Ligand SMILES: Cc1cc2nc3c(=O)[nH]c(=O)nc-3n(C[C@H](O)[C@H](O)[C@H](O)COP(=O)(O)OP(=O)(O)OC[C@H]3O[C@@H](n4cnc5c(N)ncnc54)[C@H](O)[C@@H]3O)c2cc1C
């Protein structure tokens with residue numbers, strides 16, 4: 001029987017469109033109410049400016065409705081199911097599969113928890129006027145919005161473009177004739193897929209493969225590359241492949257779906273080489289591109305291309321003085337923390353002529369928003385976390401000056417008590433003549449159930465400009481996973497059984513761990 005708690009109350013994520021006939025004016029107009037736009041608008045409103053936020057759909061954007069929140073909730077549920085199913089050694093036996101309507105209700109409940117922060121009521125409370133509608137530039141400093149069947153004009157002094165990104169459809173014959181899924185429809189499915197075929201082995205494809213296989217679907221993952229997560233360390237890709245296969249995902253690397261065909265109960269994918277795969281559903285996880293088209297950017301002279309709106313390090317458009325960009329619309333890397341970081345920069349930019357404090361804040365925020373300084377995590381089990389350069393990239397750039405420390409988590413007391421493995425890896429520039437002088441961290445990778453928490457610690461010395469020795473000497477609570485960070489940092493300076501294993505960097509792209 002369905003419990004009452006399974007049906008969360010409906011939430012209000014946008015305002016009704018009642019604009020009247022007049023032209024609306026504001027000091028700052030933010031286009032798009034996702035992570036980037038919300039951050040920029042609320043920051044701009046702290047300077048008592050008239051700030052307007054225009055959202056065509058729901059406040060909260062991709063992260064809340066079709067991205068991080070539902071996907072991480074689904075993974076958390078899948079982890080619990082997996083834990084139950086693999087607890088036989090404790091004398092526990094779990095049979096059957098979870099009920100999909102309860103899974104869906106859990107996703108809705110998770111989104112609802114954000115109402116306190118992202119609902120129009122909460123946002124308007126912070127001094128931002130929320131307008132519902134789809135806008136485009138029609139003249140300098142002028143937007144047109146379609147709202148309730150009418151066209152209105154919005155005039156502003158400054159604008160922040162935060163329209164996010166859109167799915168790239170792969171060139172597969174027959175794609176438009178089959179009912180394919182994207183992240184926009186996946187979490188709304190009325191029934192659980194019997195057999196989910198996923199195209200793409202990036203973050204989305206890998207996370208969803210594990211979530212669905214653990215929830216009881218058959219899952220096949222076809223990835224065009226040689227290894228999953230091509231941006232990560234090769235050893236991390238290998239660990240993830242092992243984990244997905246152990247869960248039962250059928251992974252095809254270097255796989256190419258040439259044609260999709262509609263079948264009576266699903267679809268059939270024809271692979272290059274002649275093989276055919278039948279599945280009930282197909283999910284496109286083949287990448288996204290900045291949403292820059294149809295916005296009238298040409299009208300205001302704002303430069304853009306497939307890579308996004310062209311901005312400088314402060315997120316100002318390089319060619320339109322009153323426009324800034326924030327979030328996925330300015331290009332890779334596309335992450336929520338990147339979007340809020342860039343939204344912060346764009347918001348700071350609207351606060352007026354910078355005094356010393358503001359200038360310093362902007363400089364810090366600008367540095368933290370550099371693409372190469374943004375860490376990322378793939379929330380599979382184990383988690384795959386990354387910051388900075390891989391060993392291969394570092395050796396290509398710095399040659400023999402690169403040193404690497406690897407720490408096998410099977411040595412870590414806490415990992416032993418938890419029955420877990422994985423590794424932590426630091427990529428660094430050697431100090432002068434074997435001394436700590438000049439030693440610099442270039443990158444870090446972690447594979448562990450806690451890798452997402454570890455990467456922040458691993459990357460801190462470099463990102464805060466603190467010498468690595470300081471972290472190596474900082475005690476960590478016992479027994480914690482965080483202690484692996486201290487041990488790995490110690491391995492930069494000491495050789496010994498207890499520390500990470502140090503070696504010269506290798507440029508063959510194999511990675512060790
Ligand atoms: C399945 C999935 C899982 C993810 N998981 C993670 C994760 O775990 N961690 C992480 O860091 N990142 C994750 N991401 C990426 C993350 O969701 C995005 O990087 C982030 O949400 C981008 O925020 P944004 O504000 O730039 O864009 P969006 O959130 O997309 O916001 C843009 C908004 O602009 C609106 N809009 C567009 N055009 C117009 C217009 N003309 N007029 C008015 N409004 C308009 C849209 O409706 C939308 O609400 C995930 C992505 C996916 C697909």
Ligand SMILES: NC(=O)c1ccc[n+]([C@@H]2O[C@H](COP(=O)([O-])OP(=O)(O)OC[C@H]3O[C@@H](n4cnc5c(N)ncnc54)[C@H](O)[C@@H]3O)[C@@H](O)[C@H]2O)c1
Pocket residue numbers: 170171199200201202203204205207222223224225229230255256257284285286287288333334335376377378379
């Ligand atoms: N944990 C996270 O932070 C997280 C999770 C999910 C998504 N995201 C973000 O959302 C965005 C979209 O994620 P994504 O995984 O779809 O994109 P992605 O670009 O990260 O990965 C897509 C992968 O699909 C492969 N591919 C492309 N065409 C293919 C085809 N026809 N057949 C098979 N494989 C093909 C590509 O080689 C690529 O590696 C990214 O910006 C990502 O960073 C982040």
